[in-house]
Amino acid sequence: GENVEQHPSTLSVQEGDSAVIKCTYSDSASNYFPWYKQELGKGPQLIIDIRSNVGEKKDQRIAVTLNKTAKHFSLHITETQPEDSAVYFCAASKPSGTYKYIFGTGTRLKVLA
Amino acid sequence: GAVVSQHPSRVICKSGTSVKIECRSLDFQATTMFWYRQFPKQSLMLMATSNEGSKATYEQGVEKDKFLINHASLTLSTLTVTSAHPEDSSFYICSAPSPQRAGETQYFGPGTRLLVL
Numbered sequence: 001g002e003n004v005e006q007h008p009s010t011l012s013v014q015e016g017d018s019a020v021i022k023c024t025y026s027d028s029a030s031n032y033f034p035w036y037k038q039e040l041g042k043g044p045q046l047i048i049d050i051r052s053n054v055g056e057k058k059d060q061r062i063a064v065t066l067n068k069t070a071k072h073f074s075l076h077i078t079e080t081q082p083e084d085s086a087v088y089f090c091a092a093s094k095p096s097g098t099y100k101y102i103f104g105t106g107t108r109l110k111v112l113a
Numbered sequence: 114g115a116v117v118s119q120h121p122s123r124v125i126c127k128s129g130t131s132v133k134i135e136c137r138s139l140d141f142q143a144t145t146m147f148w149y150r151q152f153p154k155q156s157l158m159l160m161a162t163s164n165e166g167s168k169a170t171y172e173q174g175v176e177k178d179k180f181l182i183n184h185a186s187l188t189l190s191t192l193t194v195t196s197a198h199p200e201d202s203s204f205y206i207c208s209a210p211s212p213q214r215a216g217e218t219q220y221f222g223p224g225t226r227l228l229v230l
Contacts, residue, residue, distance in 0.1 A: 032217045043119075043206050043221040044157070051217075089156060098145055098170075099210060099217050103156045 002027040004092050006104030013080050014112050021075045021107045023090035030092040032099065033073045035064060038087045038106075047088075048075070080111045115141050115211045119222035126197055127230055134192045134225045136163075136207030142187035143209035147219065148180075151204040163190040163207075197229045 003026040013019050025033075031052035036044035050057045050064045050073065057064050061080075066073040077084055087108050091101040116139040126132050136146055144165045149157040161182055162170040169182035181193040194201055204226050208219040 034218060036221070041224070041226070043117075043223045046218060046220065049218060093217065098162055099219070100147070100159060100162065101157075101219060103158075105156050 002030060002092060002094070002102040004090060004102050004104045006090055006107060008107060009105065010108045010110070012110045012112060015080060015082060017080055019075075019077045019080050019084070019109055019111075021088055021090070021109070023073050023075075023092075023104045025071050025073075025092040025102075027092070027094060028071065029094040031095060032093045033064070033066060034091050034093075034101070035062075035075050036089045036091065038089060040086075044089060077109075080109075082111050082113050085109055085111045115139075115209070115213070115220045117207065117209050117220050117222040119205075119207060119225050121225060122223060123226040123228070125228045125230065128198050129196055131193055131195045132197055132227060134194075134205055134207075134227075136190045136192070136209070136222055138188045138209045141209075141212050143190075143212075144187060145210060145216075146184065146190040147208045148182065148190075148192050149206045149208065151206060151224075153204075157206060160192075163192075165190075194227065197227070199229045202227055202229045 005024045034049035038044040061078045063076040090104040093099045118137045120135045146163040148160045163182045163184040165184040171177045184190045206224040208221045210216040211218045
């Protein structure tokens with residue numbers, strides 16, 4: 001079945017620096033890749049997503065890139081702020097009727113003021 | 114984005130009792146909802162797919178007799194943890210696909226923290 005690996009598991013950056021989180025998926029049929037931010041004790045919130053027909057997508061300080069050939073996708077956060085501190089999860093899904101997600105293992109991002 | 118709510122937000126119960134968790138889509142209809150379980154500092158693990166008007170589909174290793182799912186209407190799915198034990202203590206989260214985004218995008222509820230004593 002599908003497997004999604006995520007690295008690093010923890011990441012500390014200075015405020016204002018960039019943060020990059022990488023994911024690798026195994027199922028070449030996967031075509032939708034969302035990123036979620038989860039704060040302590042809360043449900044995940046969608047921050048950006050990308051479909052397999054697009055190589056890059058940007059929304060203000062957040063961008064996602066996708067390399068279908070290598071089955072890699074990455075989250076890039078620029079000009080990090082303390083409020084960016086949270087756990088970030090990538091996910092992959094494929095068009096199998098119900099779009100079930102397979103989540104990565106999560107990255108705990110800490111932005112140091 | 115679409116709003117999904119859960120109730121209760123946290124519950125403490127004694128071992129052997131049953132606990133019901135509700136998941137509601139507040140401003141859209143959802144024929145499908147998903148239930149996840151998340152242990153501390155771990156990822157979300159899909160437990161089951163809740164289907165309105167039909168039986169839920171459970172992931173491998175999830176006991177359907179222990180985790181009863183009922184999708185009573187187009188805006189409500191419930192998860193009942195029957196005869197709960199301390200090992201069932203976890204963070205339970207539901208999600209529903211957004212109808213505006215071809216069902217690909219899931220919106221998550223705020224989660225329910227269950228503690229079984």
